[in-house]
Structures are given as C-alpha cells and as structure tokens.
Amino acid sequence: MKQGLLAALFIARKDLRTEFRTKEALNASVSFALVVLMLFSFAFDLGREEFYDISGGLLWLVYVFAGALIVNRSFIREVPNDCLDVLIASPMPPWALFLGKTIASFVLLLIVELISLPVYGLFNNLQWVHAFWPLFGVMTLATWGITITGVAFSAVTVNVRLRELMLPVLHYPLLIPLLVGAMQVSTALIKGEASDIMQELRIVIAFDLIFTSLALYLIEFILVG
C-alpha cells in the first residue's frame, strides 16, 4: 500500500513536471476558460440579481469543458514511445498509476480554476471574495470528481481512434449529478445564501466516494484486461 502511494506520487510528479515544461494542456485550458468566461459577460444581458442566480452554473460549465482538455491528455501522454507498456509492466499496482495521473490532472485543473475565478468575477462584476474558502472547498470536491472520472475514461479511450470525441460523450452524462450539486452550492455561496447547501454537498461527496472506489477497483481491468 505504502509502496503504491509512493509510486502514485512519482507518477503525479512526472506528469506535472512534463506538463509545466510543455504547458500543452495548461495553456489550452486556461485560454479556453478565460475566453469563455469573458464571452459570458457579453453574451448575457441580465440584471445583477439574475446573473448571480446563474453564476455557479456558468462557472462549472466552463470548468468542466476546460477540464476535458486536461484529463484528455492524461493517458495520451503515455502513448508516444509506448511508455504506458513500461508502466504497466513495472511492479507498480495499476491503481497507483491511475491515482498518480488523477492527482496530476486534479492539480492542473485546480490551477485553471483558481486563475479563472478572479477573471470571472472581474468581467461580470461578481463579488465572490467573501465566500472564497467555502467556494475553494466545493471546487476541490467537484474537481476531484471531474478528474477521477475523466482520467478513468481517458484510460478507457487511450487506444480509441476518436478518443477526443469519445471522452466527452462518455464523461459528461456521468457528471450530471456532480455538476448539479456543485452548481447549486457555488451559486448559493456566491449569493451569500449558504444556509441550505448540505443536501447538494452530500451529493458531491457521495459522487466522489463512489467513483473513486469504483475507478480504483476497475482500473486493472481497464488497463490490462
């Protein structure tokens, strides 16, 4: 177990190191998030109150699309030079490989979110600073759910020819309960009406627990068969 967790950290560090060097996924994801969030400020002619009502929804739509650009790269990174074969042939358990890749994608997506949140507030005249820490908590929980399922589908589609198309088709329908929960909690937090968010928060936490266990259990079948 300890050896597996250590291996997961080695994989996460390797993925983050290569990503920070090339910035392939990070640049694409940050640019996408910023452009779309900026476009929202032009696209909707809403009153301040009405915009607050949909603020969480818009935010998570952008995060989930930006996340696709990151999780998509997760296993594709291993395709050149057949590196995935070497990792599977190593004594590292498959769940450690998967966990390492999920941690790396999680950190990258969280960075994208933390960069784009102030920009979103700025362009749409949205006050979010008062709720930063609770919002950060929701972002952490929902981002874990997005990445753990996204990286699992990235492993499923790594050898599929139309993987860029397949991944969102498989991934997004599964995310509906998580996104609904995260959107409602985020909206409530931004509006300063966070008194009744426990129900939605429970959905997000349950999603994370169920899909983390399921993905860690199934990953060996996905990678080796």
Next chain:
Amino acid sequence: MSAIAADRVWKYFGDYPALRGATLEVPAGACVALLGRNGAGKTTLLRILANLSKPSKGEVTVFGESARDEKIRARIGYLGHGIGVYDDLSAFENLILFGQLMNVPDTKAAANAALERVGLTRVRDGFAREFSRGMRQRLAVARAFLHNPEILLLDEPFTSLDDRAIAVLHELLRDALAKGATIVMSTHQIREAMELATQVALLERGKIVHTGPRTPEMLADPGWLYRMYEEKPQ
C-alpha cells in the same frame, strides 16, 4: 523449476486467434531466441509474458507464480517496440523515475551507472527528445536493464539500432546471462540473436512448432531452422 512457463496459451483479437495454444518452457539462465515470420504471434506472446495482456485461455507462470504478481514484475525487464522513455524528461530524470518505480534502492547511483554503461553520461541532463535515434535506443536499453532484472523480455531488440548500440546491447545481454538472467527475445535479426541464444523457439501461426537448443548449424546458417521447418511434411 522453469523460469517462464506458458501452458497452452490462446489469445483472441475479436474472432482472430493470434495465439493458438502456444506452449513454451524456458529454463532459468537460458537465452531463447523466439523466431517466427511477421504475424506469427511473437509480440503477442511476449506481451502476455510481460503482463501487458491477458491470455484468453491458458496459463503463464514466472518462477512458478502468476505473471501478474507485483513481486514477479519487479524481477522482469521489458523492452518493447517503443523505447519507453519520456521525451520531455532528461536521460537522468527518465532513469530516476523508472528506478523509483522498479524499487531500485539507490536510484541516483543506479541511473548514473546505467548511463555510463550505455555511453550517455555526457548527455545525462539532455532531454530524450533531443537525442539521435541510436542514443534514444541506448537510453531504452539502460532503462530495461536498470534494476538488474532476472528475466529479460525483449521484442525485436536489435531493430533500428546502430552498430554502437548493438555492441552495447550484446555486452549487456552477455553480462546478464553470466549473472544467471533468463532472456527471451523475439527477433528477425537472426544472426545477432543466434550468437547469444542457448535455445531457439519457432512460432508459426500462433503455435510453437519447434523448441530446442541452438545448434552449430543454426549459428552457421541463420535461415536453417526456417528451411528445416518448411521442408518438413505438414
């Protein structure tokens, strides 16, 4: 006890059987040249031995244990068609990573020693993507030998190697054999393989049709085994 035993292994890709009951026993310390024409099933068999693929039927054991066992995988070195190193990491970083994953005790010392053995010390901190093809192949060889594996599974190891890399690989394989390692290599470069092989296995349409010691005739005439098999009444 055999180092590797594949017992009536079948592998289907859809309806197509790439392996049809292949049976192979490799004694510890042997060097087996796995020969066969394109599509015979050499890569499929090696991938199953390396736990990269699961047999549809049959069983594979390594030192009497399942090839899926993590402790067993730590004793295997695999060199496949791809070089298995990261272009955006330096040669040293690549070896450190794989050393850590292979549970090598002193990864830095092992990585430095491996780079020296393959003649890449000078470019230790250079990115793999900046290397020539031959240098990349030597880095791949260093990676496969890094943890001093007891079993080496090599898929076409001599393909597209330059003369220097072939010499390096020969030397490493001889050293490994002298230390008692077991080697299975699939190859079309029969001459290079025969120089090292102690045993030969011929795979034909998914079946092992010949296994036996490498004879002087095979060394003198690398095509001898193919001709013998083709001339045999089927």
